[in-house]
Amino acid sequence: MxxxxxxxxxxxxxxxxxxxxxxxxxxxxxxxxxxxxxxxxxxxxxxxxxxxxxxxxxxxxxxxxxxNKEDILVSLFQEKMGKFIQKIEDELAGESSIEEKLLVLITMHLQQLQDDYSLAIVTQLELRQSNLELRNRINEVLKGYLKLIDTVILLGIEEGIFSEDIDVRIARQMIFGTIDEVVTNWVMKEHKYNLVLQAKPVHGLLLKALTK
Amino acid sequence: MxxxxxxxxxxxxxxxxxxxxxxxxxxxxxxxxxxxxxxxxxxxxxxxxxxxxxxxxxxxxxxxxxxNKEDILVSLFQEKMGKFIQKIEDELAGESSIEEKLLVLITMHLQQLQDDYSLAIVTQLELRQSNLELRNRINEVLKGYLKLIDTVILLGIEEGIFSEDIDVRIARQMIFGTIDEVVTNWVMKEHKYNLVLQAKPVHGLLLKALTK
Amino acid sequence: MxxxxxxxxxxxxxxxxxxxxxxxxxxxxxxxxxxxxxxxxxxxxxxxxxxxxxxxxxxxxxxxxxxNKEDILVSLFQEKMGKFIQKIEDELAGESSIEEKLLVLITMHLQQLQDDYSLAIVTQLELRQSNLELRNRINEVLKGYLKLIDTVILLGIEEGIFSEDIDVRIARQMIFGTIDEVVTNWVMKEHKYNLVLQAKPVHGLLLKALTK
Amino acid sequence: MxxxxxxxxxxxxxxxxxxxxxxxxxxxxxxxxxxxxxxxxxxxxxxxxxxxxxxxxxxxxxxxxxxNKEDILVSLFQEKMGKFIQKIEDELAGESSIEEKLLVLITMHLQQLQDDYSLAIVTQLELRQSNLELRNRINEVLKGYLKLIDTVILLGIEEGIFSEDIDVRIARQMIFGTIDEVVTNWVMKEHKYNLVLQAKPVHGLLLKALTK
DNA sequence: TATGAATGAGACTTCATTCAT
DNA sequence: CATGAATGAAGTCTCATTCAT
The missing domain is CATH 1.10.10.60 (Homeodomain-like)
Known part of the structure; x- marks a missing residue:
């Protein structure tokens, strides 16, 4: 995505x-x-x-x-993404510290796609081969996830852990862009290594970027 | 890309x-x-x-x-990306500090795509609508850029500015993923804001993530 | 053919x-x-x-x-030739003497193509405008007819009417080549004369060539 | 042809x-x-x-x-066939008996195509893949050869060797059709056997068909 | 004479979608 | 609800021929 x-x-x-x-x-x-x-x-x-x-x-x-055919793709993405987000939201609710929340978000993102390689191929590669109209509809679906990331960032700032100077949009683009890129690379390398193991170092870098 | x-x-x-x-x-x-x-x-x-x-x-x-038609796309990407990288390399050579180098890389990346909106659309959106074979050929072209990013990261570590604990591959994925995501968002928002202005905050976050 | x-x-x-x-x-x-x-x-x-x-x-x-398009041609030939051969076989079964059998074979061959001029054009001219692969597939179909001719020749030898010195393959090539050439000429002359009337003299020559 | x-x-x-x-x-x-x-x-x-x-x-x-392209084909056929016929004519002149003449004609026909397999492929297979107009022009070229065959037949009748009841056109079609079929089979079987060796049995059959 | 870059018409085949059953 | 045979628009690429040099 x-x-x-x-x-x-x-x-x-x-x-x-x-x-x-x-x-x-x-x-x-x-x-x-x-x-x-x-x-x-x-x-x-x-x-x-x-x-x-x-x-x-x-x-x-x-x-x-x-x-029509496009509707299958959008629906597919809606179905799968709905569950994808829900799971992350559920898991996040159980964590108290903001550092933990970020780790959970990253881990869950990687975990879910590692667990469903077919879905990973579709979201990272195949679904992007669509026309602008389809992509806009897919983006609508993605918004829910991005808002979730925003929530985490804002919470971190509120709690005084993340710097208040942070541009939330850019921070979100960094978080999503980084994770997305990590997953895409894993898919293109034909998932020859453990994706979830990347969570720790990714978490380390992102946390360092955000914290005061 | x-x-x-x-x-x-x-x-x-x-x-x-x-x-x-x-x-x-x-x-x-x-x-x-x-x-x-x-x-x-x-x-x-x-x-x-x-x-x-x-x-x-x-x-x-x-x-x-x-x-064939696909060859136009690949050639287009090779042609444009060759120049894209060359410009960044040239500009990087003139900078001494690693912080400046990173800023230049980000700025040049954003600048070049802002200056050529058509190219930005093609690289961020249209070129991804291709089959796996084409994507692999495009990836070959992209490798040059990724190596350039790696060079900057390794230099930063050598100079003792970046932490030696950094996983270079993941750091590179963060840098590229973040910039790429920033550009894609700008394109999808129909370039209604100044893309190059995003360089500073992006630089701030990435630098913070990487420095000791 | x-x-x-x-x-x-x-x-x-x-x-x-x-x-x-x-x-x-x-x-x-x-x-x-x-x-x-x-x-x-x-x-x-x-x-x-x-x-x-x-x-x-x-x-x-x-x-x-x-x-594909080629498959139409091959199927056409299979379809039409299947019936072509069947008719001749049926007719041959009713004849007792070997001389009669040969006459029937020639006559039926000429008759069927005279009755369907479109088919004659296609088999004698158009179907030969094909590439080697197609021609090989067509030859497979033709084999059935050639075997039928062989049968007649062998029967003639068995019955002691045809000389036992005859090279069956060459005799078959003579019979088929002669009839085929007669038909092709008729087609190229735009069927301005009665093709079936050629059966008698053709039969005369071929029989004379084969008999002891 | x-x-x-x-x-x-x-x-x-x-x-x-x-x-x-x-x-x-x-x-x-x-x-x-x-x-x-x-x-x-x-x-x-x-x-x-x-x-x-x-x-x-x-x-x-x-x-x-x-x-144009077609003209290459026709010219090719004219050039090659001109020599083809000339050679046979020259050879025929040296023979006295009609039986010998027929044998020479068959042998030379087979010999020349056996000696130039490329030409054999072109005349027996490739040149037939042409449109009606081209074929008509090629037929014009072929007429010279057919006339030569007619000459031999007529001579045979004149000399009282061949039956005067023979239909010259049909006899010519038998001679040409038989030899042509023999050559085509040899080409399609990828010239795995000696073509000229077929001359004798072919001559035997044809002579038997024609003689009184 | 000779060249060879440029032309552009033309056709096979695919596949999303429909609709009669 | 379900079917699947039928539709027909649309696009890539080839190659004989031309013509400016």
Whole structure:
């Protein structure tokens, strides 16, 4: 994910052809199939028919659950990112010190992508191969995560641990940019090393940059 | 650019049409046209015919200078990135202190992309919409820049300014990831603010992270 | 046909679209359209779109039934030649004397092509405008016919009518080469005379060559 | 060659741009290059530029000696066939008996193509991949050879050796069709056996067909 | 004569989406 | 709800030919 995408908005549709049923079992099936197929074949070789086959449904069925192909991608990102953020938020709540909170954020970010390599490929590489419109929608989804990072930074400043001179936006871009870059490198190196082990040194550098 | 691409390799062409041609006026014309067209229309709407028209040459002429459409992109990146790095290297040579060197690197990176918004769009957004093979070739090109960053980090450690505990790879990922994220945000916000002004605060944070 | 092509092999298609489809009505439609279009316009001016239009289907539909353009040609040949041979075989079974069998073979060969001038153009002229790979596949199909000719020759020898000194391969090449040349000439002369009437004199010469 | 092509006619061209210079050294070079390139790469992969390169001339130079690409093919056939026929005619003159003449004709036909495998590929396979117009021009060239065959047949009848009931056209088609088929088979079998050795049995069959 | 860089028309094939069943 | 056969628009690349030098 680039720091440019994340949200919970859903396209509304009216009348009979609404996608109200988005919560069916097939909806999940298709999302999972999409992650798998895109991770395996790459964005440009992931035809709707291939996703449908992997999901065990007919091509046309896709369009009962998603407006179009792009909508699969955005929904995929929304689904996965929603859970991604939720987990981090839950974990953060249990920590008291700001240093711990930052470590947890970094660790959880790395952990979750290490645990789901297919998802990592999709978020770090394949999902970026999209047009501007799609990227903007993805950014809406990403915003939730960025706000979470902002919260941590602001809390650190409030508590007097982080310098009050810090430009929050830039600090957030540093945190997200660094972690994102670490993950992308890991993916491109075909995850040949332990990603979560990078959390400690990353935490060290970022904390040093932020603290008074 | 993702921290994953940069080099000087040139693809070979068969027969008479070899590298010699790449120095022709038309070669430059096509590269410039490609940057403009891709920045304007996005990667997926930049047909070869559109680039040819913008360059003022026939469609077929493109193929006298480039192996295929993808080759235009890679060459574009090589061409532009070669100059991009060269400028930074030149500027770095003039600075003595490591703090200044880091500031110059950040500033030049931001400056060059601010000065060429079309190029910024292409490197930050459009060029990432490529398949894995293309991305690997781009990464080769990017390597030169990453090595440059490594050089600065190692120098800082040598001089006793940066902590010797620093993991160079991670430090490099932080520096590149942060700057890259700053630029991408600027591009996605449609460059409504001065990008170079971000250099100072970015420098402040990164320097703080690295110094003993 | 050159003495070099004939078979029943079917190319495989991946996924759902397998041979089942080849029995659809559209499959036949496309084959018939291809014969007509190629006979009228020549191989090199028979675009897929033209064939699709003649068949009354969309361009893309062609690719649900055929792997590519070449596959239309091979399938066409297989389809038509299969019936061609079958008819001759059926007719031969009804004849007792070897002389009659040879006459039937010649007559049927000429008759069938005279009855379908479009097919004659395609087999004698257009289908030979293909690359080596295609020609080899066509030859596979043709083999069935050549074997049929061999059968007749061997029977003649067995029955003591044909000389046992005969080189079967050469005799077969004479029979096929002669009939093929007669048909090609008829086609190139724009079928201005009755082709079947050539059967008698051809039969006379060939029989004389073979008999003891 | 199909029994459908051969002549000495040359397209006339007027004014300065005439191809009067067709007898230059380069003319021969290009013809030889064309035979070699077409035999090696097949008709469809024999671009004008490839022939030019093989001939050691510039692409444009081709057009000083030939009207267009097709003209190279026709000229090639004319050149080669002219010599082909001449040789057979010369040889025939030395023979007295009609049986000997027929044997010489068959042998020479096979011999010349066996001696020049590149030419055999071109005449038996590649040259047939042409459009109707080209084929008609080639047939004009071939006529000379067919007339030669007719001459032998008529002589045989005159001398009372061949039956006077023979249809000369059909006899000629049998002779040419048989030899042509024998050669084509040899080429497609990648000339793995001695072609000239086929002359005797072919002669035996044809002579038997024709004699009283 | 000779060159060879430039031209530009032309076609195969893919694949997201629809809709009759 | 589900299907999957059918659609048809759209784009990359080749290569015969030209023409300024």
């Amino acid at each position: 680039n720091e440019s995408s994340f949200s919970k908005t859903r396209c509304k549709r009216k009348g009979k052809n609404t996608l109200a049923k988005r919560r069916g079992q097939k909806y999940e099936q298709i999302i999972e199939a999409a992650v798998k197929v895109i991770a395996q074949n790459g964005y440009h070789h992931s035809q709707v028919s291939k996703i449908a086959k992997e999901a065990g449904v007919a091509d046309g069925t896709i369009y009962l659950y998603f407006k | 993702n921290e994953s691409s940069f080099s000087k390799t040139r693809c070979k062409r068969k027969g008479k049409n070899t590298l010699a041609k790449r120095r022709g006026q038309k070669y430059e014309q096509i590269i410039e046209a490609a940057v403009k067209v891709i920045a304007q229309n996005g990667y997926h709407h930049s047909q070869v015919s559109k680039i040819a028209k913008e360059a003022g040459v026939a469609d077929g002429t493109i193929y006298l200078y480039f192996k | 050159n003495e070099s092509s004939f078979s029943k092999t079917r190319c495989k298609r991946k996924g759902k679209n397998t041979l089942a489809k080849r029995r659809g009505q559209k499959y036949e439609q496309i084959i018939e359209a291809a014969v007509k279009v190629i006979a009228q316009n020549g191989y090199h001016h028979s675009q897929v779109s033209k064939i699709a239009k003649e068949a009354g289907v969309a361009d893309g539909t062609i690719y649900l039934y055929f792997k | 199909n029994e459908s092509s051969f002549s000495k006619t040359r397209c006339k061209r007027k004014g300065k741009n005439t191809l009067a210079k067709r007898r230059g050294q380069k003319y021969e070079q290009i013809i030889e290059a064309a035979v070699k390139v077409i035999a090696q790469n097949g008709y469809h992969h024999s671009q004008v530029s490839k022939i030019a390169k093989e001939a050691g001339v510039a692409d444009g130079t081709i057009y000083l000696y030939f009207k």
